[in-house]
Every structure is written in structure tokens, then in C-alpha cells.
Amino acid sequence: MTETSTTHFRTCNLCEAICGLEITLDGGVITDIRGDKADPFSRGHVCPKAVALKDLQEDPDRLRKPVRREGDAWVEMEWADAYDYAAAGIREVQNKYGNAAVGAYLGNPNVHNTGATLFGAQLLKTLKTPNIFSATSADQLPHHLVAWKLFGHQMRIPVPDIDRCDHFVIMGANPMVSNGSIMTAPDMRHRLKAIAERGKIVVIDPKRTATAELAGQHHFITPGSDVLLLLAMLHVLFDEQLVSGGTAVDFFDTPVAALAAYFHEWTPERAAPHTGIAADDIRTLVRDFVAAKSPCLYGRMGVSVQQFGGLCQYLIMLFNLLTGRVDREGGLMWTTAAIDTPSFSSPGHFARHRSRVRDLPEFGGELPVSALAEEMLTPGEGQIKAMFCIAGNPVLSAPGGTELDRGFAGLDFMVAVDFYISETSRHADIILPPVSPLERDHYDMAFHVLAVRNTAKYCAPLLAPPADTRHDWQISLELTRRLLRDPSPEALASIDQKLKEGPRPTIDSGLRAGPWGGADAPLGGLTVAKLLEQPHGVDLGPLQPRLPEALRHEDGKIHLSADFFLADLPRVAAAFGDAKITVLRLIGRRDVRTNNSWLHNSHRMVKGKQRCTLLMHPGDANDAGICDSQTVELRSKSGSVKVGVELSDEMMRGVVSLPHGWGHGRAGVELSVASAHAGVSVNDVTDPAEIDLLSGNAVLNGVPVEVIAVG
Numbered sequence: 001m002t003e004t005s006t007t008h009f010r011t012c013n014l015c016e017a018i019c020g021l022e023i024t025l026d027g028g029v030i031t032d033i034r035g036d037k038a039d040p041f042s043r044g045h046v047c048p049k050a051v052a053l054k055d056l057q058e059d060p061d062r063l064r065k066p067v068r069r070e071g072d073a074w075v076e077m078e079w080a081d082a083y084d085y086a087a088a089g090i091r092e093v094q095n096k097y098g099n100a101a102v103g104a105y106l107g108n109p110n111v112h113n114t115g116a117t118l119f120g121a122q123l124l125k126t127l128k129t130p131n132i133f134s135a136t137s138a139d140q141l142p143h144h145l146v147a148w149k150l151f152g153h154q155m156r157i158p159v160p161d162i163d164r165c166d167h168f169v170i171m172g173a174n175p176m177v178s179n180g181s182i183m184t185a186p187d188m189r190h191r192l193k194a195i196a197e198r199g200k201i202v203v204i205d206p207k208r209t210a211t212a213e214l215a216g217q218h219h220f221i222t223p224g225s226d227v228l229l230l231l232a233m234l235h236v237l238f239d240e241q242l243v244s245g246g247t248a249v250d251f252f253d254t255p256v257a258a259l260a261a262y263f264h265e266w267t268p269e270r271a272a273p274h275t276g277i278a279a280d281d282i283r284t285l286v287r288d289f290v291a292a293k294s295p296c297l298y299g300r301m302g303v304s305v306q307q308f309g310g311l312c313q314y315l316i317m318l319f320n321l322l323t324g325r326v327d328r329e330g331g332l333m334w335t336t337a338a339i340d341t342p343s344f345s346s347p348g349h350f351a352r353h354r355s356r357v358r359d360l361p362e363f364g365g366e367l368p369v370s371a372l373a374e375e376m377l378t379p380g381e382g383q384i385k386a387m388f389c390i391a392g393n394p395v396l397s398a399p400g401g402t403e404l405d406r407g408f409a410g411l412d413f414m415v416a417v418d419f420y421i422s423e424t425s426r427h428a429d430i431i432l433p434p435v436s437p438l439e440r441d442h443y444d445m446a447f448h449v450l451a452v453r454n455t456a457k458y459c460a461p462l463l464a465p466p467a468d469t470r471h472d473w474q475i476s477l478e479l480t481r482r483l484l485r486d487p488s489p490e491a492l493a494s495i496d497q498k499l500k501e502g503p504r505p506t507i508d509s510g511l512r513a514g515p516w517g518g519a520d521a522p523l524g525g526l527t528v529a530k531l532l533e534q535p536h537g538v539d540l541g542p543l544q545p546r547l548p549e550a551l552r553h554e555d556g557k558i559h560l561s562a563d564f565f566l567a568d569l570p571r572v573a574a575a576f577g578d579a580k581i582t583v584l585r586l587i588g589r590r591d592v593r594t595n596n597s598w599l600h601n602s603h604r605m606v607k608g609k610q611r612c613t614l615l616m617h618p619g620d621a622n623d624a625g626i627c628d629s630q631t632v633e634l635r636s637k638s639g640s641v642k643v644g645v646e647l648s649d650e651m652m653r654g655v656v657s658l659p660h661g662w663g664h665g666r667a668g669v670e671l672s673v674a675s676a677h678a679g680v681s682v683n684d685v686t687d688p689a690e691i692d693l694l695s696g697n698a699v700l701n702g703v704p705v706e707v708i709a710v711g
Helices: 048-058 079-097 108-112 114-127 141-151 188-198 210-214 226-239 246-251 256-263 268-275 279-291 309-322 369-377 401-409 472-483 489-501 504-513 528-532 562-575 597-601 618-624 672-676
Strands: 005-011 020-026 029-035 067-070 073-076 102-106 132-134 167-171 200-204 217-219 295-299 350-354 361-363 386-390 413-417 430-432 584-587 614-616 631-636 639-647 655-657 703-709
Touching: 029 048, 048 597, 079 102, 079 386, 079 413, 079 430, 079 472, 102 114, 102 369, 108 114, 114 386, 114 472, 114 504, 132 369, 141 309, 141 361, 141 562, 167 188, 167 279, 188 200, 188 210, 200 210, 200 279, 226 256, 226 268, 226 279, 226 309, 226 562, 256 309, 256 562, 268 279, 279 295, 295 309, 309 562, 369 401, 413 472, 472 489, 504 528, 597 672, 614 618, 618 639, 618 703
Parallel strands: 102 132, 102 386, 167 200, 167 295, 200 217, 386 413, 413 430, 584 655, 614 639
Antiparallel strands: 005 020, 020 029, 067 073, 067 430, 350 361, 584 703, 614 655, 631 639, 631 703
């Protein structure tokens, strides 16, 4: 460290863990990034992704000014001209084809961006289009649907109280790598080790993951059969009279006894041949759970992105409710967030309108992303002719990547808000690049609401953005101003005020109005100014019981909604006959150095051993005449890719695994590091026609495939 070095404290906003960072600057240059040991939530933990913030800040491939397509070239523009050009292109399509001819896609980084979270919705509302899509329906949509139906708000999702849990059952999740998902929990390694020391961890997953290695017990499960396991577990609860609703039962809108008949026929013996988990083991799972002092059942990505994702997440919640594990220490609890987002955001809605081609329902104003390609490619009234793509790369992250590629290429006009020329944004007519994550204020609107401990932290920009750059919220507001039809003076004045002040006053108002804003709260009531004086963040204590005030239904009840979710049981019965699944099934996987596809443009995130490989059990490879490191063709009914095989007994027999976010070899991509480590896209073999019919979520796990040796 030199005499000119300065130390600053930030939150990493690349993933849900919101780890505290200690960043050293020397002359405005980042010289070191490490975990902030004084952060009360992350306690010094940091994963390899954090150093990618330096790489992103300094990346020569990152756009700093707007660029417009001219043939095969990109030409820089001034901001005012770029806004006018983008708005004119969108308005031309609207005038010619109608508002529905413009669509919008929002990528995952939007939820990690305070300004985009607060002001992005105004732009979408201005478009007046039903065709809004996001990464939600390729990920966590079932969680939101369950929260909305049962608790009255799509963001009222209870999270595992893992710091007091002593028996943690994990389905389709790898928190050792993800550091939690729909469960903000940095330093997960030590949190899980603490559970193992005071009790037990059970992992149910088609792969023996890093979390499974730590667990005391691991069960392989056939991808897509989780619904049968969960139904059998609920059968055991009723059959052995183990139901106990705890304090939550007082708020049920339905007598518990009325549910028993739904699960009578779903025995462990019926589930065993399909799941690969013995009937006796299923009964033991339930008995051990009920016997534990503070158990919790948690299911995440692998459970959500399958053909019964919505029903699975409902059954997980119902199991926790019927065993008295909701709103109880060590079970599922609601965070008391400093800004209580559910108190002022839309509770959610379902099927208010449907997609044009396949009649798929919206949720919260968004259509399933699985419908995006067909809405661009299918001619007729309402066909999408123009797109906004905001901080997203659906060509790599959504099902049917090759069809999405065709759809974006055929648009009349496209605007991308992105700081890279990616697999998706390369199709744009104009790209508007926002500032980097270290050049903007940050307060985590979403992930403080899903945190396993009550905390709050506000970060000022670490680096001053260059004068000729713009924030996401500035881009959204400037486009909104230009796209408003016959705007009132009041509407224009509101936009001007937001452009002048930015998101900080809105955050301050939310803190003052929140549960920790009163004079008797820590620091005499939270405000932005007071949080800025606490650079490591503020610990507000462990999760506390919140019933009934957490509920958002007018009657103050938990709506068990059996008529909605369990109406899906005939579809389950039809999907699982007498014969067990014998075809190979494809699942995804996550690496600690990868979150979004653009992180692959950081050399230190991709260096070393090739990670875009097809994991396959040695026995399956032997049956197919395949050797380790051999190139194979991975085929599904919707596409194929050629990829190297990596043999591993971590995989269940009959299951192969390919990670998401790769496939950077497409022409026109200007990501020099990523293109040199291109890999293949798993979404070139996923099928947008396959969705969870209950929720509309994409099916990315359990995809039937063939693996054929090449050469």
C-alpha cells in the first residue's frame, strides 16, 4: 500500500449474496479487492467473482458511449442523438403496427441495480405493450407464484433461518457455490458447517455437489421426479399422523384435514421407481425431519426449472407449513427488511392477459420467456417487430437460443441497454451503455428482503463516472420522456425531478417509512445519511416471527390454495406411468466463478481448467463407447451441440450436466476473452415448447437427450 492508497467499503452486487468488500484504490485505480471482515453479514467472506468488478471496470471491450449499427460496423453517437434515434425507431414501429409490436426483455442484472429497480418500470409502462419478458420465468417464477397465492404478495417469500436451523433438507440447490438463492446468505460455507455441527444436512440432487460433499446425507434423484418425492413425503405426514401446523395453523383458510385426501394415493412405493429413492428412505426422510428440533426444507433452481416447478415449490411450502416450520426459528421466516418492498410494490397478478401464439398466462405483467422467440417469429397481428433488451442476454440464458437468435435478427428495430456487444445485443440497431457497478450508488432493494438476517447497507459510488457516461436510470428516464404521448406538464416535471435527484431520495423515503425508520430503531431510525456513516453495514438482528402482519391477503389468512395447485395432480399422474424413465436426462450446473454470461469476459474467471464440459457418469459413457475428454454430440429434439465430455461419478447414472451461460462463438460478438473460451450454449438444446403449465416457468432440467461420440 502506498501513501496515496485509500480503502473503501462496498457491497458486491454481482449475485444474491451481497458480500461486503474492502477495495483499495491508488490514484483512482483498483489495486486490491478482498472481503470486508467488519461486514456483520458476510463476515469477511468473498468469492472469486468479486475481483471481476476490477476486470469489468477496466475491460477494453466495455462500451462507454452509445453505438449505432451501420452495416457490419458500430459508430459512436452523442447521448442526446442516441436517445432521439432509439425513441424514433420504437415510435415508428408502434405507429405502423401498434403498441404490442414492441416487446421488452429484462435480464438478471436489473434486480442488482438500485436505479434500474426504481425507475425502469416507468419506461415499460410508457411502452403500453403486453409483451414484457424477463429472466424470472427461466428461474424463480414458481417462488413468486406460491408467495402470491398463499401469502398475498409475490415478494412475501419466507427464507430458511439457517443460522438457527439444525436439520436442513436441500433439494435442487447448491448453496456452497451459489451462497444462497432466494435466500441471501453470504459466507454459506461456514453457515452450513455450523448446521452440520449442531445437526444434519440432507441433500437431494442428481449430482453430488459441493454442498452434498459437506452434507451428512445425499440422495440422487432422477431429474424431473421431485414432485413424486414431495407428494410421497406429504403422504407420509398424513399417513403417520405427523402433521403439526404450529402457530401458522391458526391462520390457515382451510382445515388441514381437508388436504389429506389429495395425498392418499401418492405413496413412497409409487415414487420410488421413478425418483430412484427407496420407499423406506422416503419415510425416514420425513420421520427424521419431524423429529428434529429446528428443521427446514428448501428447494431452489433445480426444483423450479422443471415440468412441475410450480407444484414442487408449492409442495415444499406446504410441507413446511404442515410440519410447523413457517414463521418459526430455524424454519422458513420472513425478513424484516429496512425497506419493506412488499408494502409499496404490486402484490402480483396472474393470467390478466395471455401470449398471442400459445395462450400462455402472464404473471406480474410478464409473459413466460419461453414464448419470446415465437412471438417474434410468428407472423400476424401483434407480432413483435421491435425489442428493448435491458441488461439481458436471452440468446444464451433462455430456452431455444437458436430460435431467439433468429427472432432478434429479424426485428425491424432493437434497442439494447448493455455495456457489451453480446450474443443478443449484437442484433441491436443501437446500444446504450450504462455506467459500471462501481460507478453508481447501491442499496439492495430485493436481496435485503430475502436475507437470512436483518441487515441494511448503502454504498455511495466508489468511482466517479466519467462525464460522458450515463446511469441506467438516466437512460430509462430520458427514453420515457421521448416516448410519452401527449405528456402532461406534471409528468415531465416528475421526470425532470428524478433526473436531477437520482434514486437516493426514494431510498431515503423508503428507509424512513420502513420498520427500522422510527426513532426507537437502531441509529435513531435509518436514513441514507446514517447508513453512509456505517460503511460496513448495520446488523438489525436475527429473523423474527411476523405472523399475521406479514400476510397481504385482505382476510389476514394463509390461503392454502389447494384447488389451484393440486389441480395439477392429473398431469403428474399422466407423466409418470408404470415404466420408469430410461432415457438420459440433462441438467445444468453452476460454478462459483460464473453468474452471468458477461463474467466470462474476465480472464481470471475463465482461466484454468475448461468448465464448459458435459459431465457424465463413467458407466453411462462406457455403455455409449465414450472416453473421457472425447468430443460428443449432445442432442435433444430441439437442437444439438458438440462438447467435450468429462467423466465423473459425481453424476447420477442416466444424468448428464452442462453449465449455462456459454456459447460465445457466434459471429459479431465483441467479447475478446469470452470468445477465446467460447464453449457451447445449453439453451441451444433446451426446448421453449416445454414449460411448467401451472406457472409458465421454463423447463431447463430433466431435458431428454442423446449423447453420441464424434469421431
